[in-house]
Amino acid sequence: MxxxxxxxxxxxxxxxxxxxxxxxxxxxxxxxxxxxxxxxxxxxxxxxxxxxxxxxxxxxxxxxxxxxxxxxxxxxxxxxxxxxxxxxxxxxxxxxxxxxxxxxxxxxxxxxxxxxxxxxxxxxxxxxxxxxxxxxxxxxxxxxxxxxxxxxxxxxxxxxxxxxxxxxxxxxxxxxxxxxxxxxxxxxxxxxxxxxxxxxxxxxxxxxxxxxxxxxxxxWNGQSYYFGQWASYAEALQYLLRKHPDFATSPRALGRIEAQVSFALASSGQGRDARAWAWRAIGHDPRQVKAYLATAISLRLLTPNAVTRIVRRVGRGI
Incomplete structure (x- = not known):
């Protein structure tokens, strides 16, 4: 039409x-x-x-x-x-x-x-x-x-x-x-x-x-249809890892995506899986801050909303 x-x-x-x-x-x-x-x-x-x-x-x-x-x-x-x-x-x-x-x-x-x-x-x-x-x-x-x-x-x-x-x-x-x-x-x-x-x-x-x-x-003020869809984030990131095997050629690249998966899983309440992905990410690259944040969220020491509010204020995203 x-x-x-x-x-x-x-x-x-x-x-x-x-x-x-x-x-x-x-x-x-x-x-x-x-x-x-x-x-x-x-x-x-x-x-x-x-x-x-x-x-x-x-x-x-x-x-x-x-x-x-x-x-x-x-x-x-x-x-x-x-x-x-x-x-x-x-x-x-x-x-x-x-x-x-x-x-x-x-x-x-x-x-x-x-x-x-x-x-x-x-x-x-x-x-x-x-x-x-x-x-x-x-x-x-x-x-x-x-x-x-x-x-x-x-x-x-x-x-x-x-x-x-x-x-x-x-x-x-x-x-x-x-x-x-x-x-x-x-x-x-x-x-x-x-x-x-x-x-x-x-x-x-x-x-x-x-x-x-x-x-x-x-x-970038929370109007995105994607905002807060953490389970979908995690699913999509794992899809990208499977689709693009080149990530595995670089530990740093692989750790970065794994840390993002971890953060998304933790933010969607899947704490055990989040910690498993966090350890995987840290094993590939210990500098992956999102993996540590994900672990803290999974243990209820932080909330995902608190983290995303901070990064949005400086023009960045998770």
């Missing part, structure tokens, strides 16, 4: 193909989603494109926005697996642009973001994806988070999620998403970690280039 924006041509798929297709999955957050759409349409750069809003388990209702020349806007219902992964894939499958950009419905782009990434693709033809740094809005202040470098490899992503590279910053070639790279993994429990999974896959094929300027504003 497709709906057209006000004053939009009757068939937004007619004419020359757009340069970039921006896919925005959404679920019952019309005001936040409208801000996300407006941030794309106010890029003020010589890039043509289309915005595809994918409505996941909610009515297709296009916001009333002004369309600059060279841009179109349409909405469609998620026709695949319910959740973020299926919604992204519905948009990718319906996209017409040479490039596909991701934007979550609670985040916004800053001016110049898309033009800078198109320039980076031109400069780095070997890049499978191009991301940017970000600004975290925790509801009290804005915190800049940069990436560790301007080119990130598979080893970089095994050792660290590099959370400064947010999913709302990512741009891919559509041909890669429909070809060797593949679509978003819809088997991931609750779609948690789908962005990390595709970065691992992309970096295994080539490099991930970074425009290391904060060009995405990420809202």
């Amino acid at each position: 497709t709906a057209d924006a006000p004053d939009h041509p009757a068939d937004p798929r007619a004419g020359d193909p757009p340069g970039v297709s921006v896919v925005i999955p959404t679920h019952n957050r019309p005001e936040l989603m409208r801000l996300a759409v407006e941030s794309v349409l106010s890029q003020e750069a010589a890039v043509t494109g289309e915005v595809i809003i994918v409505f996941d388990a909610c009515a297709v209702e296009i916001p009333e926005v002004s369309l600059p020349e060279g841009w179109s806007l349409r909405g469609l219902a998620n026709s695949r697996t319910r959740g973020l992964a299926g919604a992204r894939n519905s948009g990718i499958s319906d996209a017409r642009g040479e490039y596909v950009a991701f934007l979550d419905d609670d985040d916004t782009w800053l001016p110049g973001k898309l033009a800078a990434q198109m320039d980076r693709f031109a400069e780095s033809p070997q890049a499978v994806a191009v991301g940017t740094a970000m600004v975290v809005d925790n509801g009290v202040e804005e915190i800049v988070r940069l990436a560790p470098g301007e080119t990130l490899t598979h080893e970089d992503f095994l050792r660290n999620r590099n959370p400064g590279v947010h999913s709302s910053s990512l741009v891919f070639r559509r041909s890669d998403l429909l070809g060797g790279l593949g679509l978003i993994d819809e088997e991931l429990p609750r779609s948690y970690g789908e962005d990390y999974d595709i970065l691992l896959r992309a970096s295994a094929l080539g490099t991930v280039a970074i425009v290391n300027r904060p060009l995405v504003r990420v809202l």
Whole structure:
């Protein structure tokens, strides 16, 4: 099902193909989603494109926005697996642009973001994806988070999620998403970690280039649908460990994921399993602080909410 924006041509798929297709999955957050759409349409750069809003388990209702020349806007219902992964894939499958950009419905782009990434693709033809740094809005202040470098490899992503590279910053070639790279993994429990999974896959094929300027504003004040879903976190992280055996090539990388599993299990009340994963993580890398925190939570010396409140205040996540 497709709906057209006000004053939009009757068939937004007619004419020359757009340069970039921006896919925005959404679920019952019309005001936040409208801000996300407006941030794309106010890029003020010589890039043509289309915005595809994918409505996941909610009515297709296009916001009333002004369309600059060279841009179109349409909405469609998620026709695949319910959740973020299926919604992204519905948009990718319906996209017409040479490039596909991701934007979550609670985040916004800053001016110049898309033009800078198109320039980076031109400069780095070997890049499978191009991301940017970000600004975290925790509801009290804005915190800049940069990436560790301007080119990130598979080893970089095994050792660290590099959370400064947010999913709302990512741009891919559509041909890669429909070809060797593949679509978003819809088997991931609750779609948690789908962005990390595709970065691992992309970096295994080539490099991930970074425009290391904060060009995405990420809202991080507890509004995420993932917030507090600890059992799903643990399940998804174990899925990623099984899917990406390369983690086992680096004790530090393996210990990091095991510590995250431990923390999630402890936070979901699975204390015995949490301590087993914590010891495993510490055995691979004694520096894994999350493993010690998980043990403390499992013994009721700390609460997960207390820990997450602290890390969110400094613009980080568990």
